[in-house]
Amino acid sequence: MGIFDGVKVIDFTHAYAGPFATLNLADFGADVIKIERRDTGDVSRGWGPFKNDYSGYYSSFNRGKRSITLDFRSEEGQKVIFDLVKDADIVCSNFKAGTLDKYGIGYDKMKEIKPDIIYAAISGFGETGVLSSFAAYDNVVQAISGLMDVTGFQSGDPTKIGPAIGDSFTGLLLFMGIATAYYHKLKTGKGQKIDVTMLGSLLMMLDNPIMASSVKEEKVTRIGNMNPHYSPCDIFKVKDGYVTIAVKNQKMWDSFCSIVSDNEILSDKRFETNEERLKNSMVLKEIIDNLLQDKTKEEIEEKLTGAGIPCAPVMNIKEAFDNEQLIERDMIVELADPGTGSIKVVGNPIKLSRDLPVISKPSPLLGHHTDEILKEIGYEKGKISELKEQNII
Amino acid sequence: MGIFDGVKVIDFTHAYAGPFATLNLADFGADVIKIERRDTGDVSRGWGPFKNDYSGYYSSFNRGKRSITLDFRSEEGQKVIFDLVKDADIVCSNFKAGTLDKYGIGYDKMKEIKPDIIYAAISGFGETGVLSSFAAYDNVVQAISGLMDVTGFQSGDPTKIGPAIGDSFTGLLLFMGIATAYYHKLKTGKGQKIDVTMLGSLLMMLDNPIMASSVKEEKVTRIGNMNPHYSPCDIFKVKDGYVTIAVKNQKMWDSFCSIVSDNEILSDKRFETNEERLKNSMVLKEIIDNLLQDKTKEEIEEKLTGAGIPCAPVMNIKEAFDNEQLIERDMIVELADPGTGSIKVVGNPIKLSRDLPVISKPSPLLGHHTDEILKEIGYEKGKISELKEQNII
CATH class of the missing domain: 3.40.50.10540 (Crotonobetainyl-coa:carnitine coa-transferase; domain 1)
Incomplete structure (x- = not known):
């Protein structure tokens, strides 16, 4: 029925x-x-x-x-x-x-x-x-x-x-x-x-970009896979494909750094606050791409989601079938x-x-x-x- | 109420x-x-x-x-x-x-x-x-x-x-x-x-790509702004921005050629049928980009929609407001x-x-x-x- x-x-x-x-x-x-x-x-x-x-x-x-x-x-x-x-x-x-x-x-x-x-x-x-x-x-x-x-x-x-x-x-x-x-x-x-x-x-x-365009002075346009509000949030090329990662706050940033970089980016002034990271997001993306290039999707996903950081492999349609x-x-x-x-x-x-x-x-x-x-x-x-x-x- | x-x-x-x-x-x-x-x-x-x-x-x-x-x-x-x-x-x-x-x-x-x-x-x-x-x-x-x-x-x-x-x-x-x-x-x-x-x-x-993936042998993945079924269908860079154009059948192709090219592409063997055009869509896109580069969005839209060919300027959010x-x-x-x-x-x-x-x-x-x-x-x-x-x- x-x-x-x-x-x-x-x-x-x-x-x-x-x-x-x-x-x-x-x-x-x-x-x-x-x-x-x-x-x-x-x-x-x-x-x-x-x-x-x-x-x-x-x-x-x-x-x-x-x-x-x-x-x-x-x-x-x-x-x-x-x-x-x-x-x-x-x-x-x-x-x-x-x-x-x-x-x-x-x-x-x-x-x-x-x-x-x-x-x-x-x-x-x-x-x-x-x-x-x-x-x-x-x-x-x-x-x-x-x-x-x-x-x-x-x-x-x-x-x-x-x-x-x-x-x-x-x-x-x-x-x-x-x-x-x-x-x-x-x-x-x-x-x-x-x-x-x-x-x-x-x-x-498009309610969100239209609201933004009504509120902000700047032109609202495309920004790739990034997020206008926090950084890093993007996809990164890894050993066997791509992963998406969203670091949504300072606590996640601390965990993220300790997991992927032996903390070298944590002490970098350019990435100290979310505001700084948003400003330098292109450089940051390159650094993270380098840090992750030898790791597999599975490794990264396991470690980051384990630490509460939104992360997932980018899947193709056939893989989505098997979910x-x-x-x-x-x-x-x-x-x-x-x-x-x-x-x-x-x-x-x-x-x-x-x-x-x-x-x-x-x-x-x-x-x-x-x-x-x-x-x-x-x-x-x-x-x-x-x-x-x-x-x- | x-x-x-x-x-x-x-x-x-x-x-x-x-x-x-x-x-x-x-x-x-x-x-x-x-x-x-x-x-x-x-x-x-x-x-x-x-x-x-x-x-x-x-x-x-x-x-x-x-x-x-x-x-x-x-x-x-x-x-x-x-x-x-x-x-x-x-x-x-x-x-x-x-x-x-x-x-x-x-x-x-x-x-x-x-x-x-x-x-x-x-x-x-x-x-x-x-x-x-x-x-x-x-x-x-x-x-x-x-x-x-x-x-x-x-x-x-x-x-x-x-x-x-x-x-x-x-x-x-x-x-x-x-x-x-x-x-x-x-x-x-x-x-x-x-x-x-x-x-x-x-x-x-994703019902359409999932169906395609269930029916076809080939991998279903991204194809930019093109269409898997007919060609040309893409966006093209023109004098003052971009336009989207979809040539959905042979009749539209004939009209399209006569409007944009003095028919030189119409007689090109590589573009004779939809199947050929799909196969050579990258070359075709380049040719059309060249043909349209000195024209304005408005000119192109007027001529093509007048001939029944789906065409429109690519608008930004502010322009959408003014529609x-x-x-x-x-x-x-x-x-x-x-x-x-x-x-x-x-x-x-x-x-x-x-x-x-x-x-x-x-x-x-x-x-x-x-x-x-x-x-x-x-x-x-x-x-x-x-x-x-x-x-x-």
């Missing part, structure tokens, strides 16, 4: 941000009915990497959902949409603002059909404002939000976050909006529209997928003591549940065949 | 991740009562940048909350906590797993006092598993989750995301857990415990703060058509609401004075 058991979601989303939101609804038990284009389906079905000629990308973002193929641009297809919505609680989309309105199936129409519907939309810039008509992409929002400018090294270029965080962060915020609005619906009987943007979401992640803690907490889940054969996906990190999120069903083949879904809303065999002949479903 | 109007939250959180979760509850109308240590308060009150000798850091993460000072390590202080919890709906904390249990005010005790309480906890690694007893920090979880290894340039070091995303992402997930569990409570009358971790949250953001779209959508809010004087904070990006999040109240001075809050739960003047004399509040 999931918390959203019995909640029906009509899901027009595609690619990353939207499917990432509805994946959370599915993890918590909602029945997510994915509306896919006939022939091609969700555009991400064409995105690699592939396994057995099937998109791993699609498989990982659509676990636990059902798929119906449907041409919602046709009038007949729209009738089917309306029949589905009559019986649904939530509609999700992540088209450019206004796209579903253009086809006559936007919020206003959905509300006519189902007055208490919750209509949840992700777009790049929102349904209002000067940029509302533009499409957005992860690279664009990472650039104009300021996020790239505060990531990377001072001497180097602005740097994109590896994964498409403009999508994942926004997807989560849509799920937050849905959970909040759904609570409100249970309390008041009223539905509403949720309008979440990629640009606004990334800005939320015992993540395995114990069901954060890596292997699914028997009808397309890729088998695939490892990330578990849901929201661990509730009742009704844990359940990740057991794989992603659907294109249109796999078309007949089943239509029968559930009372369509008879003949009607379904007819729609197929007309290329509506 | 906010959606969580009338919902009372007893908030033990401090620093970033926890306060970021409860800030969202406050934005949506909840009464967030922040329990702060006597004398020092939330540790972040000591963190810069400062304005008028007051922490901008604290101000930005604690808007809209009320503050009560209270020594919850003392028996008398715990009695006050229990009186507060009797009247509350949600308890939040982000101590190391087990800390509140150690003081006898963990979930089990809270449940005795208020059987349907929702108890929401953030920790580094969780309440279970081999690492549960360790504290975590943003730099540590960015390192061991694999996130740093997939961010930055191939020829350079692993790179930390500028803002402390291990905190913000986890804070959002806790809010998601709370909204979900609170919906469940309204439906069933039952409370529960929520256990969200920094490590698990960052892993969720008209963000201002129109209330994403930059100026608050009259009792400490800093005035401060700009990021608005809430979850725009609901009913009950928009409201950001109007600033962060509280330390203990500003102590008397008010205690009077609300029936404490009389004499009792309050007594607690003050005993240094409990």
Whole structure:
């Protein structure tokens, strides 16, 4: 039993941000009915990497959902949409603002059909404002939000976050909006529209640099792997890779020195206080790199964490897989997928003591549940065949 | 009126991740009562940048909350906590797993006092598993989750995301857990415990690289500002800064060439197909850097977006402030703060058509609401004075 058991979601989303939101609804038990284009389906079905000629990308973002193929641009297809919505609680989309309105199936129409519907939309810039008509992409929002400018090294270029965080962060915020609005619906009987943007979401992640920029005179920009408040805090190249170390106060600094340097840096005037260390952090980094170059990640981690200093090896993705803690907490889940054969996906990190999120069903083949879904809303065999002949479903 | 109007939250959180979760509850109308240590308060009150000798850091993460000072390590202080919890709906904390249990005010005790309480906890690694007893920090979880290894340039070091995303992402997930569990409570009358971790949250953001690593033979690691699926997609140095450009298909490639190069790269065999371009993306980047070096961000953006090619200038934080779209959508809010004087904070990006999040109240001075809050739960003047004399509040 999931918390959203019995909640029906009509899901027009595609690619990353939207499917990432509805994946959370599915993890918590909602029945997510994915509306896919006939022939091609969700555009991400064409995105690699592939396994057995099937998109791993699609498989990982659509676990636990059902798929119906449907041409919602046709009038007949729209009738089917309306029949589905009559019986649904939530509609999700992540088209450019206004796209579903253009086809006559936007919020206003959905509300006519189902007055208490919750209509949840992700777009790049929102349904209002000067940029509302533009499409957005992860690279664009990472650039104009300021996020790239505060990531990377001072001497180097602005740097994109590896994964498409403009999508994942926004997807989560849509799920937050849905959970909040759904609570409100249970309390008041009223539905509403949720309008979440990629640009606004990334800005939320930048609350700290934005505050700093509002408070300080100096320009706020990237400072590599360092920390603006204390030093040393950085990654250091060691014998077999990199370690991250954060020396957060004077007591930690004393321990750190006694562990790594026979105290020679402890007596160096340039590093006497946190303020001095921040000022001379580049020189200090070089010295520490030298001190640690012959040691292994494991040695350093053991000694420093033993002394209460935050320290860890920098791991690659394969190593993260093997982290015992993540395995114990069901954060890596292997699914028997009808397309890729088998695939490892990330578990849901929201661990509730009742009704844990359940990740057991794989992603659907294109249109796999078309007949089943239509029968559930009372369509008879003949009607379904007819729609197929007309290329509506 | 906010959606969580009338919902009372007893908030033990401090620093970033926890306060970021409860800030969202406050934005949506909840009464967030922040329990702060006597004398020092939330540790972040000591963190810069400062304005008028007051922490901008604290101000930005604690808007809209009320503050009560209270020594919850003392028996008398715990009695006050229990009186507060009797009247509350949600308890939040982000101590190391087990800390509140150690003081006898963990979930089990809270449940005795208020059987349907929702108890929401953030920790580094969780309440279970081999690492549960360790504290975590943003730099540590960015390192061991694999996130740093997939961010930055191939020829350079692993790179930390500028803002402390291990905190913000986890804070959002806790809010998601709370909204979900609170919906469940309204439906069933039952409370529960929520256990969200920094490590698990960052892993969720890495779903795409983890899937890729499960599907592909090759090692998944950082590729700078490029995209693994199409090329050119990168940032380019131009006359007055940088622009990001994503050429996502062959049609866009044709337009791109005709706009920037008099078609000389269009006929170059090395760039004929997306596959070839991906293979030769380093050379291609150099050529494009050269082609664009004398042009301005504005010129390039105008021409490329006009042709439907995703393109934008890389902006710094100050420039992001001035983005008209963000201002129109209330994403930059100026608050009259009792400490800093005035401060700009990021608005809430979850725009609901009913009950928009409201950001109007600033962060509280330390203990500003102590008397008010205690009077609300029936404490009389004499009792309050007594607690003050005993240094409990």
